Amino acid sequence: MAESDLATKAHDGPVVAFEHVAKVYGDGEMAVRALDDVTFDIYPGEFVAVMGSSGSGKSTTMNILGCLDTPTHGRYLFKGVDVKTLTRDQRALLRRHYLGFVFQGFNLLSRTTALENLELPLIYRRISKADRRDMAMEALHAVGLENREHHTAAELSGGQQQRVAIARAMVTSPSLLLADEPTGNLDTARSQEIMELLARLNSEDGLTIVLVTHEEEMAAFAGRRLEFRDGNIVHESKSQAA
Amino acid sequence: MIGNILLLSMREIRRNVLRSILTTLGIVIGVAAVIVVVTLGAGTKAQVQTEISKLGSTMLTVFPGQRRMRGAAQSAPPFEIEDVHALRRETVMLSSVAPMSIQRQMVVFGNGNRRSQVVGTDREFVNVRNWDLAAGRLFSAAEEQTGKSVCIIGQTVKTELFKDEPYMGNVLRIGKASCEVIGLLEPKGQVMFSGDQDDVVVVPIKYFQRRIAGNTNVDQIYVSALDDSLVEAAQAEVEVIMRERRPSQPGAEDLFSVRGVQEMSTAFQSSTTVMTGFLSAIAAISLLVGGIGIMNIMLVSVTERTREIGIRMAIGAREKEVLLQFLVEAAMLAGFGGLVGIALGLGGAMALAPLLNVPFIIQPDMMVMAFIFSALVGVVFGYMPARSAARLDPIDALRHE
Numbered sequence: 004m005a006e007s008d009l010a011t012k013a014h015d016g017p018v019v020a021f022e023h024v025a026k027v028y029g030d031g032e033m034a035v036r037a038l039d040d041v042t043f044d045i046y047p048g049e050f051v052a053v054m055g056s057s058g059s060g061k062s063t064t065m066n067i068l069g070c071l072d073t074p075t076h077g078r079y080l081f082k083g084v085d086v087k088t089l090t091r092d093q094r095a096l097l098r099r100h101y102l103g104f105v106f107q108g109f110n111l112l113s114r115t116t117a118l119e120n121l122e123l124p125l126i127y128r129r130i131s132k133a134d135r136r137d138m139a140m141e142a143l144h145a146v147g148l149e150n151r152e153h154h155t156a157a158e159l160s161g162g163q164q165q166r167v168a169i170a171r172a173m174v175t176s177p178s179l180l181l182a183d184e185p186t187g188n189l190d191t192a193r194s195q196e197i198m199e200l201l202a203r204l205n206s207e208d209g210l211t212i213v214l215v216t217h218e219e220e221m222a223a224f225a226g227r228r229l230e231f232r233d234g235n236i237v238h239e240s241k242s243q244a245a
Numbered sequence: 246m247i248g249n250i251l252l253l254s255m256r257e258i259r260r261n262v263l264r265s266i267l268t269t270l271g272i273v274i275g276v277a278a279v280i281v282v283v284t285l286g287a288g289t290k291a292q293v294q295t296e297i298s299k300l301g302s303t304m305l306t307v308f309p310g311q312r313r314m315r316g317a318a319q320s321a322p323p324f325e326i327e328d329v330h331a332l333r334r335e336t337v338m339l340s341s342v343a344p345m346s347i348q349r350q351m352v353v354f355g356n357g358n359r360r361s362q363v364v365g366t367d368r369e370f371v372n373v374r375n376w377d378l379a380a381g382r383l384f385s386a387a388e389e390q391t392g393k394s395v396c397i398i399g400q401t402v403k404t405e406l407f408k409d410e411p412y413m414g415n416v417l418r419i420g421k422a423s424c425e426v427i428g429l430l431e432p433k434g435q436v437m438f439s440g441d442q443d444d445v446v447v448v449p450i451k452y453f454q455r456r457i458a459g460n461t462n463v464d465q466i467y468v469s470a471l472d473d474s475l476v477e478a479a480q481a482e483v484e485v486i487m488r489e490r491r492p493s494q495p496g497a498e499d500l501f502s503v504r505g506v507q508e509m510s511t512a513f514q515s516s517t518t519v520m521t522g523f524l525s526a527i528a529a530i531s532l533l534v535g536g537i538g539i540m541n542i543m544l545v546s547v548t549e550r551t552r553e554i555g556i557r558m559a560i561g562a563r564e565k566e567v568l569l570q571f572l573v574e575a576a577m578l579a580g581f582g583g584l585v586g587i588a589l590g591l592g593g594a595m596a597l598a599p600l601l602n603v604p605f606i607i608q609p610d611m612m613v614m615a616f617i618f619s620a621l622v623g624v625v626f627g628y629m630p631a632r633s634a635a636r637l638d639p640i641d642a643l644r645h646e
Contacts, residue, residue, distance in 0.1 A: 095561050095563040096561065097561075113260075113553075124561065126249045
């Protein structure tokens with residue numbers, strides 16, 4: 004599948020769908036069943052919180068959602084495409100065009116300015132230099148850091164770094180933004196700001212977001228929550244907050 | 246895509262300026278060494294060529310050679326003036342023949358003195374050596390026959406001893422003898438085998454034998470073939486005559502040897518070839534070490550940047566793009582080192598050339614080759630680290646602390 008094929012595939016259904024997904028690490032007696040039998044859909048414009056304690060399978064879910072990993076059993080459909088049938092490079096292209104990542108540890112490139120960090124996914128998408136700059140500046144503006152474009156990661160506070168990371172994830176207008184404990188390294192006030200930013204991107208720009216967290220207050224920003232325990236979804240609820 | 250990869254690699258190198266410079270040091274030194282060696286080598290070669298033409302490519306030198314006496318090598322008896330006459334008489338392929346006896350002697354004029362080369366010869370000297378007079382005249386036949394105390398001086402002797410004073414007609418002291426200056430030679434310049442050729446006083450051979458050497462020897466005989474193409478034939482002719490005049494034991498070596506300028510330069514060239522080979526080996530080793538240095542740093546860099554590689558992969562970098570980025574980084578580092586090395590090498594060669602008395606000749610093709618080769622070193626030694634970066638699992642890489 005060429006890069007352009009991935010880009011033109013139109014799809015009306017859910018952005019992503021888990022169909023009886025199981026993930027087993029290792030084999031024989033050493034086998035660990037990280038995901039047992041998980042089924043759910045996420046539709047465009049949703050803000051979903053994936054909750055659970057460590058070992059509940061939420062990280063594995065995140066990796067599969069991010070096309071970094073593939074299910075052992077069952078199917079994971081991204082815009083109707085079974086990700087397991089894709090090669091490593093095709094999955095990289097899928098991430099490049101449709102996915103945005105925000106991590107707990109920010110994961111900005113060190114000694115690199117905010118602007119250059121934002122340009123990175125655009126460079127991989129081969130956006131022209133002029134457009135790249137405009138798009139990056141626009142994304143920085145959206146996260147309220149329009150004056151910080153020439154600051155390196157070390158010159159930004161944690162909250163600001165995470166804003167840059169969010170800007171980097173959304174600068175390509177992804178179909179799905181995956182946020183893995185984005186407030187885990189931030190204090191309460193900063194966490195609140197980041198969550199408000201995500202909620203705003205969801206409600207105003209219609210950005211589809213999956214948030215992995217174990218904190219009740221953060222999950223409260225999401226419109227829907229999936230609670231994991233021992234590799235299964237044990238509770239699913241819609242919140243009125245969204 | 247390659248444009249983007251170049252951009253990414255550039256940014257990466259810029260992020261670590263100091264380390265990048267240190268990484269390339271090995272390549273810089275290697276390339277600089279190559280450029281110095283090649284540039285000076287080319288200068289030396291050109292120098293030798295000029296000297297051959299200065300000496301005259303048709304010139305042959307006849308030496309007395311060696312003989313074995315009870316196993317020990319000894320000089321064969323010296324030539325006499327009759328040998329010169331015989332060569333003049335009996336050959337047809339020679340344009341000129343000149344005796345040549347040489348000694349370093351103290352030469353004095355006024356308050357000045359210097360040790361110069363004193364050459365005993367005759368009029369033919371200027372023809373054999375292809376050397377014209379700048380002023381004055383040659384020895385007359387009568388002066389040669391009687392060994393009159395007259396001399397022709399080189400440019401260095403003139404400037405060092407006579408300075409601004411008139412030299413013509415003045416008396417120059419050579420050791421215990423003295424002579425009247427009757428001529429001045431054209432400047433000839435430096436020659437690699439015998440230093441400053443202009444530091445010379447030329448006297449009639451008979452005067453030299455009587456007043457300076459105190460014998461009747463002729464150290465060497467210079468002969469000149471009629472034409473470039475006749476040098477070998479002329480040499481054969483000389484050998485036939487000399488063999489007749491200086492018979493050796495049957496089966497033994499000749500009691501003389503004939504050498505062309507070409508042979509002398511070949512001998513010289515082969516010694517420089519050995520030197521060039523030796524230095525090239527050092528250069529190759531330092532390039533190898535430089536390459537290993539780059540590989541080492543790239544491996545460290547991959548480990549250090551594991552998390553960054555994970556981020557790139559999460560953002561959508563393909564295996565190929567990660568591989569290319571690291572390869573391009575290594576190649577750029579090495580290529581940059583190559584450029585610096587070329588500049589340094591040229592500077593070094595430019596500084597050394599006058600010290601070694603050779604012309605400074607830029608070799609553009611060698612510079613291009615040195616650059617390509619150093620970039621290639623980067624690619625070759627960067628491949629292994631680049632591949633290990635590209636094969637990382639994004640999940641593990643992202644989790645890497």
